[in-house]
Amino acid sequence: MKITERIRYVGVNDCEKQLFEGIWPLPFGISYNSYLIADQKIALIDTIDKGFEEEYLRKISKEIGNRSIDYLIVNHAEPDHSSLISLLLNIYPGILVVAAPKAIPMLKGFYGLTEDDILAVRDGDRLSLGNSDLTFYHTPMVHWPETMMTWLSAESTLFSGDAFGAFGALNHGITDTVFKCGCPPGEHSHYSASGFHDGTADAFSMYSDEMIRYYSNIVGKYGSAVQVAMKKLSHLKINRICSAHGPIWEKQVTRVEALYDRLSRYEAEDGVCIAYGSMYGNTAEAARNLAQELSSIGIPVTLHDLSTENISTSLRDIFRYNTLALGSPTYNGGIFPPVEAFLHAISARMVRGRNFIAFGSYSWAPASVRLMNDYAATHGFSILHPGISFPQAYSPEKCDMKTLTEVIREALK
Numbered sequence: 001m002k003i004t005e006r007i008r009y010v011g012v013n014d015c016e017k018q019l020f021e022g023i024w025p026l027p028f029g030i031s032y033n034s035y036l037i038a039d040q041k042i043a044l045i046d047t048i049d050k051g052f053e054e055e056y057l058r059k060i061s062k063e064i065g066n067r068s069i070d071y072l073i074v075n076h077a078e079p080d081h082s083s084l085i086s087l088l089l090n091i092y093p094g095i096l097v098v099a100a101p102k103a104i105p106m107l108k109g110f111y112g113l114t115e116d117d118i119l120a121v122r123d124g125d126r127l128s129l130g131n132s133d134l135t136f137y138h139t140p141m142v143h144w145p146e147t148m149m150t151w152l153s154a155e156s157t158l159f160s161g162d163a164f165g166a167f168g169a170l171n172h173g174i175t176d177t178v179f180k181c182g183c184p185p186g187e188h189s190h191y192s193a194s195g196f197h198d199g200t201a202d203a204f205s206m207y208s209d210e211m212i213r214y215y216s217n218i219v220g221k222y223g224s225a226v227q228v229a230m231k232k233l234s235h236l237k238i239n240r241i242c243s244a245h246g247p248i249w250e251k252q253v254t255r256v257e258a259l260y261d262r263l264s265r266y267e268a269e270d271g272v273c274i275a276y277g278s279m280y281g282n283t284a285e286a287a288r289n290l291a292q293e294l295s296s297i298g299i300p301v302t303l304h305d306l307s308t309e310n311i312s313t314s315l316r317d318i319f320r321y322n323t324l325a326l327g328s329p330t331y332n333g334g335i336f337p338p339v340e341a342f343l344h345a346i347s348a349r350m351v352r353g354r355n356f357i358a359f360g361s362y363s364w365a366p367a368s369v370r371l372m373n374d375y376a377a378t379h380g381f382s383i384l385h386p387g388i389s390f391p392q393a394y395s396p397e398k399c400d401m402k403t404l405t406e407v408i409r410e411a412l413k
């Protein structure tokens with residue numbers, strides 16, 4: 001697949017895997033992107049995950065015919081991008097693997113590579129491909145310590161690894177300039193990476209949900225590393241971002257960069273992520289009432305049942321929205337375990353600067369609201385209201401969601 005005369009896309013869609021990294025659901029699939037740069041020398045940027053060997057090799061040989069690959073650039077040694085390194089070394093024995101020094105023990109440990117197979121590059125090193133050259137920028141912890149990005153100045157293109165990536169297979173095109181569903185605009189809606197859209201939807205609106213979910217789930221812990229990387233790359237005039245997952249960004253580079261900048265600063269939009277767990281439905285009923293009250297006055301809100309949903313989507317929404325309303329019944333003198341797990345996940349990602357409200361049912365000795373508030377205080381959240389602990393069944397008298405809604409409305413003014 002031609003991106004430019006020099007850059008070819010040889011990645012694949014994975015619509016079979018249920019859980020990425022064994023934990024994150026893939027309702028719309030995922031792409032593992034890999035790119036060939038064909039100059040006097042041929043460089044391959046990253047490989048793909050296992051399971052697509054035949055398709056991958058077919059795509060590569062379609063692009064390069066009988067030529068060999070000179071360099072395999074490993075921007076990221078995580079197996080979703082490095083799994084086919086050994087296969088490639090067998091088929092194209094002349095390949096030199098190019099990677100940051102911290103990738104070396106990983107490539108040895110995962111694939112048995114030796115020092116002779118690898119060219120370690122320092123931050124800012126260049127590699128000539130003939131008429132163009134590659135510059136390597138170390139971007140540690142975006143998303144692993146060995147992570148780097150590769151800049152092809154002749155095409156103003158950044159090969160960014162996981163950064164700027166999104167979940168969602170590429171069913172409608174590879175670059176954001178060619179996203180079309182092929183049907184007349186406005187006449188129908190169709191299923192895309194992030195739900196139903198009509199034929200006028202652009203790639204950014206189709207993929208931004210899945211981009212935020214990807215960021216929050218996988219890269220979210222490393223906001224400060226993302227900021228460092230973005231500063232390091234700020235002198236580049238980037239016209240194209242070739243990420244390791246999701247669309248190639250050409251038209252929407254500015255929006256994508258702005259989104260990453262905002263997410264990695266932990267800045268969020270006005271809106272409320274309501275997340276709750278519930279055993280017998282009382283805390284759940286309170287949560288639904290709060291959602292209805294907030295919606296009725298036009299405040300954006302999402303509602304997540306932590307007992308049944310994977311935390312992936314609640315994490316997406318705690319990164320997206322500036323207010324968290326958290327519901328938990330009291331459980332053995334503590335917080336209900338699925339809610340505690342969510343708090344742990346937020347904590348691990350060092351989410352900060354959020355408004356906070358807690359509520360929950362109990363039967364004999366309330367504890368959950370107090371403990372959730374303690375948590376919020378330790379994490380520097382703004383506690384908008386002392387929260388509401390209510391005994392047994394939910395009722396508007398025991399748990400006044402109109403008051404909580406009013407407090408939230410004031411805070412979001």
Ligand SMILES: Cc1cc2nc3c(=O)[nH]c(=O)nc-3n(C[C@H](O)[C@H](O)[C@H](O)COP(=O)(O)O)c2cc1C
Pocket residue numbers: 277278279280281282283284328329330331332333334361362363364365366367391392393
């Ligand atoms: C395993 C278990 C442990 C509980 N521990 C406490 C507790 O420590 N203190 C308390 O007041 N209620 C406790 N409860 C009672 C629940 O908090 C109470 O029934 C509440 O209404 C459940 O809310 P829900 O309908 O949202 O699940 C416990 C219930 C269960 C099943």
Ligand SMILES: [Fe+2]
Pocket residue numbers: 076078143144162
């Ligand atoms: Fe990764």
Ligand SMILES: [Fe+2]
Pocket residue numbers: 078080081162244245
């Ligand atoms: Fe990845």
